[in-house]
Amino acid sequence: MAEMDFGGVTENVVTRDEFTLKRAKEVLKDEIVAVLGYGVQGPGQGLNMRDNGVNVIIGQRQNSPNWDKAVEDGWVPGETLFSLEEAASRGTIIQYLLSDAGQKDFWPSLLPYLTEGKTLGFSHGFSVTYKELTGVIPPTNVDVVLVAPKGSGLTLRRNFLQDKGINSSFAIFQNFSGKAMDKVLALGIAVGSGYLFETTLQNEVYSDLTGERGVLMGALAGMMEAQYYVLRKNGHSPSESFNETVEELTQSLILLVGEKGMNWMFANCSATAQRGALDWKGRFRDAVAPVFDQLYENVKNGTETKIVLDKNGQPDYKQKLDAELDEMNNMEIWRTGETVRKLRPENWGNDAK
Numbered sequence: 001m002a003e004m005d006f007g008g009v010t011e012n013v014v015t016r017d018e019f020t021l022k023r024a025k026e027v028l029k030d031e032i033v034a035v036l037g038y039g040v041q042g043p044g045q046g047l048n049m050r051d052n053g054v055n056v057i058i059g060q061r062q063n064s065p066n067w068d069k070a071v072e073d074g075w076v077p078g079e080t081l082f083s084l085e086e087a088a089s090r091g092t093i094i095q096y097l098l099s100d101a102g103q104k105d106f107w108p109s110l111l112p113y114l115t116e117g118k119t120l121g122f123s124h125g126f127s128v129t130y131k132e133l134t135g136v137i138p139p140t141n142v143d144v145v146l147v148a149p150k151g152s153g154l155t156l157r158r159n160f161l162q163d164k165g166i167n168s169s170f171a172i173f174q175n176f177s178g179k180a181m182d183k184v185l186a187l188g189i190a191v192g193s194g195y196l197f198e199t200t201l202q203n204e205v206y207s208d209l210t211g212e213r214g215v216l217m218g219a220l221a222g223m224m225e226a227q228y229y230v231l232r233k234n235g236h237s238p239s240e241s242f243n244e245t246v247e248e249l250t251q252s253l254i255l256l257v258g259e260k261g262m263n264w265m266f267a268n269c270s271a272t273a274q275r276g277a278l279d280w281k282g283r284f285r286d287a288v289a290p291v292f293d294q295l296y297e298n299v300k301n302g303t304e305t306k307i308v309l310d311k312n313g314q315p316d317y318k319q320k321l322d323a324e325l326d327e328m329n330n331m332e333i334w335r336t337g338e339t340v341r342k343l344r345p346e347n348w349g350n351d352a353k
């Protein structure tokens with residue numbers, strides 16, 4: 001592990017230089033990693049591990065488009081693709097990548113296969129942390145670890161194919177074998193992490209639920225809607241409102257933040273923009289800080305988890321979710337986005353180039 005300074009606070013991280021892929025393969029050479037679930041994270045982790053030379057099998061319910069997708073991705077029924085139960089029985093490391101609501105449902109069926117000495121891996125601290133709500137309490141004679149990529153399974157795969165990584169957090173919840181650290185780092189490197197930083201299952205789920213409900217998704221969408229409709233209310237055209245709210249951010253400014261930080265983005269904007277942004281930054285921070293406090297409290301006291309388990313555990317959750325997503329997508333702001341994206345030069349036909 002390497003000690004790194006994060007804004008004056010020292011933390012340990014593990015990079016591929018310290019824990020090499022060669023070492024990861026050595027640690028995993030006698031293991032069968034059973035990836036249970038072929039939704040979003042399952043394909044990313046499963047395919048990356050397979051390409052990295054790890055012995056991987058997939059467990060997935062049949063009669064699901066995800067089973068067909070697994071077959072398309074080259075997993076062979078009866079050889080590397082099985083029912084959830086069969087994969088769980090064959091795996092020595094069980095990477096539990098069903099949806100969080102699915103993990104609760106399937107848990108009683110998984111338990112008989114969690115025999116002594118096996119390893120149970122999660123990519124979210126959800127099921128174990130909220131055990132009163134999920135019933136997920138691992139037996140004491142298995143290792144329980146977490147590797148949580150900080151991004152979509154799709155990006156995990158795309159970045160891997162471009163020889164880049166996604167940062168992941170890792171944690172050990174139970175170390176029955178005494179070898180859980182080697183196993184979790186090997187898994188973390190094998191799934192294609194850029195580097196790994198240490199956490200606990202509880203901290204992972206608290207920060208993750210806060211982040212996605214907050215700046216990463218919920219707050220982002222809410223802030224964009226608010227600004228767009230203020231501009232529209234004041235007579236600005238859809239294209240102008242969208243460009244000033246979304247397009248300039250995604251095509252220019254946020255890329256600069258990603259490249260060299262917020263100050264780099266500010267430094268490359270006009271003095272007029274800098275002055276106003278510095279003045280308004282604090283007002284926005286103070287306006288939304290109480291909302292973030294409330295959000296964190298709801299995460300901590302399990303309110304958010306109850307909602308997820310209740311809503312996502314319903315048989316028709318997908319139809320209901322799709323209807324809500326459609327409603328968002330049909331808003332003028334996002335329909336405008338479709339047109340604005342078509343107008344990007346890279347999307348013009350060849351004749352126009």
Ligand SMILES: NC(=O)c1ccc[n+]([C@@H]2O[C@H](COP(=O)([O-])OP(=O)(O)OC[C@H]3O[C@@H](n4cnc5c(N)ncnc54)[C@H](OP(=O)(O)O)[C@@H]3O)[C@@H](O)[C@H]2O)c1
Nearest residue numbers: 037038039040041061064066097098099102105124152153
């Ligand atoms: N999405 C991400 O990129 C991401 C990122 C970091 C961490 N994670 C974590 O990784 C884990 C997997 O997330 P995900 O987004 O990949 O999940 P997902 O796409 O929602 O996974 C769906 C998978 O779960 C199965 N499933 C759902 N309910 C089930 C049930 N009741 N019984 C059996 N199987 C069921 C589905 O099978 P069917 O096809 O049969 O429905 C499918 O294989 C979660 O803990 C999540 O928090 C996800």
